[in-house]
Amino acid sequence: MTTQTSSSDERADGQLARSLGHGQMAMIAMGSALGTGLFLGSGEAIALAGPAVIITFAIGSLIAATIALSMGEMASRHPVRGGFGTLAARYLSPFWGYLSRWLYWIVTVGVTGAELVACAAYLSYWAPGVPLWAGILLFAAVIVGINLASVGSFGTVEFALSSVKVIAVAVFIVVGAFLVFVGLPSQPAPGLALLTADGGFAPMGWAPVWVALSIVMFSFGGIELLSITAAEAKDPARSIRTAARTTVVRLAFFYVACISIVLCLVPWRQAAGTGEDVATSPFVMVFDRVGIPGGAHVTNLLVLIAALSAANANLYAGSRMLHSLASDGLAPRAVAWTTRSRVPVVGIACSSIGILGAAILAFSGVGGVFGYMMSLVVFSVLMVWTLILLTYISFRRSGTTGATFRMPGGIGTAVVGLVGLAAVFATVAVRPSMQVAAMVGVPAVVLASVLYLAVARHRIEPADIDEAFAEAETMR
Incomplete structure (x- = not known):
């Protein structure tokens, strides 16, 4: 382990604080997963599959559930720093632990930058004169400041941001359901008629339901935080058990219910043609049907909070993943340095590279990269989820016991999840953006493998991994 000098004002022992409660852990995972995937990514998915995209979201929810519950079971037994990456190093091999952690760090860097681009775009709805790059830097200052505070303060802020999103989505579902089944004097209830009114429930056939998975799965990215936050939980066993269950149920219900309501109230071809324009998004269309004054402004505020919360949570995840890599000798040791509040400040700085890249791209005027960034994130996340x-x-085959809860179905459920991930991977054959993502992602994996063989494997100290597990054992 890293040993560095410390002073009365700063700590350099590389240890993280255990300050997160189970409610904060659940909301941090929700904060990452409930981002622009629901508000902006849904239009493209609807364009591919029509109303049958509801089935796509339901399938995506089931796949995501296998990931969250399997992580929850393992993390409740081993609440180690580095989460699933450290577990992979123990139960698969050091190489797979190394690769999964670096891949996920790349994911968090990309998502943080992409979400801040979205924040800046939402800001321009109210202040069109503010350059995109300036908006990115403005919101970057906000989330970096939040992450530099103590983890307890971060958890409190993220809990508040995510709560706003959850409440807003819940209100949307209640109001939308009322419109669908009860209606208003000026607008009769449409019921479920629009789901089959234009070409049937699956107007393009059932194959697009599968292809749309490559878009929908972006919406569930972030559930991995359940594993990463375990190292900073006050009561890992109870917190992880509660967070894993509630996160899966909430995400599945929110996504399926929201998309269903949108498609019951808005003709699917209109919902599919919204693109990234907040003023014409399917969610704004629903609010406008209710007759709420300034519905577009309300929704713009909601999606801005959603994107800001997701960026905040991903910066947190990236810094913690980099901290674990440095602690295990797989990144420069200086990255493991923490402040007096036990915040990995160097990790936060390094994980902000995606923000800088997004600002540079925006300043240079490069456009049309958001969709490809989303596909690259999906490609990398799928690899992480597979691992x-x-x-x-x-883990289950090793006979390890002591987890506070178990995933229903155990290994069988995990195999079903792997089949689902393989189906999503297969969309690379038909989606150009996924092909571009593969052309970037595969060389990145090859490069990481070469670096491991040339450098990283010589730095791996089994004692560091053992120490992480021993430390976690004392905190269970």
């Missing part, structure tokens, strides 16, 4: 499920299978 998580493989780690879980090895």
